[in-house]
Amino acid sequence: MSTTLPPSTMPDAFQQALDLDQPIYLEDEDIVAEAASSPPPIPLTFTPTKETFTQYLEYTDILPEYPQTADGGYSYVVYRDKLQLADINEMVGSIQYSRTKSYCGRHVTKYPSFLGDMPYFHSSYKCSGVKLCQYTHPELKNLYHRHVTTELQEQVASYRASLPFSEEDKRQKTTYAKYNAVIRTFNNRALCGESSTESCKPVLKWSDPQGALSRPRPLILCSNRGEGNSPHWRELVKVDGQLDIAMLERLLNSPHRLTEENEYCGAIEQFASRLGYCQYDHKQGPGRLIHSKCNVTFHWYWPHDLNQYPYFIFRSEGDHTHPPPPSIQRPLPLIKEIRLLIQRDPEQTPSQFLRSPEMQKIYDRYGVASLNEIHESFNCLAFIPRWLYKARSLKYPAGQDFAGLEFETRKNPSLVQSYIPFLSEDIIVCMTEQQARMFLTLESVEIDMSFKRYRDAKELVLAVFLPEQSGIFTLYRVITYKETTESYTRIFTLIDDAIYSYTRFMDMDLGQYKGLAVYLQEHCDNLSHRDIIEELVIFCRIHFERGVRGLVKKGLTMPGFTARAIALLNVETAEEWMLGTQFIIALNRQNKAQQEAQNTPTQDTEITNVTSSGVQKESPRATVQPTLTLEAQIREQELRKRFLELQQSNDLLEKELQNRRIREEEEEARPQRKSRRRT
């Protein structure tokens, strides 16, 4: 619905302004100088109650982050092919001035505007100003502006740079803050109590070293403090790297102390900032952030039919009665993209997210290596963990603990059928049908226990290494909150149940499975659990190596023990294994006998304890050196040769590992930032 306006009612200025061939361009010109000869105002709206005018008009395809403003109004006519309402919101939302909305989206249907005689919407913001430190330099405070130019930004930066020490150097900042605190407290006569006098001044001295190995330590004390007990102030300065002691000494002991005059600050924060004080400890104390108000108004108008008229007008009126705020509004299109990526996969950590291939694509698009190279507002990335947390909370409203799982299973019952065959408060079993089928085709599986993924629970994983895929295939996952034998028995029963529930229609596989069950039952009656374990279980290499090193740590002194024991891991047959272990045991006996002969006391450590924790507690079985037949002796020689070869290659490996450890220790010893380590 549109109202036609007789051409006669169109003001000349409007007609002239509508002539897009002759736009009125005002770019980086000095508006103040032009004010004397300012052109007649251009009407933007034609309403009977109050017409809106603009003094300046600029055509553009993108609204600047710091739109210009003017007394009679500075307006931008923004044109873009296929302009959408979202684009308008994005551009208006990206301006760097904090603002509050005066009103939003008012329809104007009866009166024409600069956009023509079609209905339009009209919205309005008010600039909220900035927050300035109470010690802001008066010139900076009064840096009213209409246009943010490079010169203005440099001028603002110069006020920040005029502070005594670089704001970026944390150590210098801390030292300066310490110095200021000491001076202030001395000036308040708060440190020397009743003995405090006008002449009390803080000085930095070094203590006399106590003993040959101690070093002099820095002290801040009152200049009136003598030897021994004194009511005057004395404080030992902590040498923990946070303070630059040499700088503190220079500041405190210099005959020309920094002038006692107050210093000025250059801190400007967005009005939206919740900081109470500026980030700089001044001589006169921390500076409270104070709201510097502003009366600038922003208005924007856009036609109902953006397809037909892909224009909108943005108008800014009044002077900003404050210096320009720092550029911290993040570019909206990029922010939307990041938000979408986070919503898609909120289970990443912030650093994983920033290094993800999706983010890498964004960096590549801009030809940069990190976000802060795209826009300075990304210098602070604290919003990333918050958004991840929020997205996770939305995705898992009941959390990701047991309650969350229960919630998910109720919401999505098929989850139970397809992946969680058993769920109780103590044990959660995860297995799919494909995993169950895979399980039945295997001769062996690996069992691993993880303590790290969940806070209170442990995770037991049955997996198999597939050489064709060069990867580990998980077969079965149990999350358990108990660690008792009963709970493990229950877990292994549940493996049976899970496989059965998924594969009950597979006759052939079921036969295999039943056969295995019968086999286990029959053998369990006749054999001890140790025998069954020996028959069925191969323990983890890492646990074996840990066991070997543990024995050495406990005091086993047999020469070449580590290399020989670890060589056992590379044997290929049971015979080689038995021979190897007997060889080591015999050597150990010999070694012990020698040590006893020399009356050297040794640790009572038994090598046969070298197995995984499950068997470790058992008493070692008596080993008998067998009497060998001739045939066996020949076979033994072959095996001994093979064992020695293995041992030799292992010795080399051991040496290489040792060298690597030494190198790592040296690296660690260097004074550098320690990296976090996960074990």
Added chain:
DNA sequence: CGTCATTACCTTTGGCCACC
């Protein structure tokens, strides 16, 4: 219609704390 004031709800932010 332009503007202001009010209100209720939504979102962001700085800071605290526990944990690894």
Added chain:
DNA sequence: GGTGGCCAAAGGTAATGACG
């Protein structure tokens, strides 16, 4: 020391009504 979880407070938004 970095990180994540969480909270209170403050800023922002949207809707609405009143007035000139």
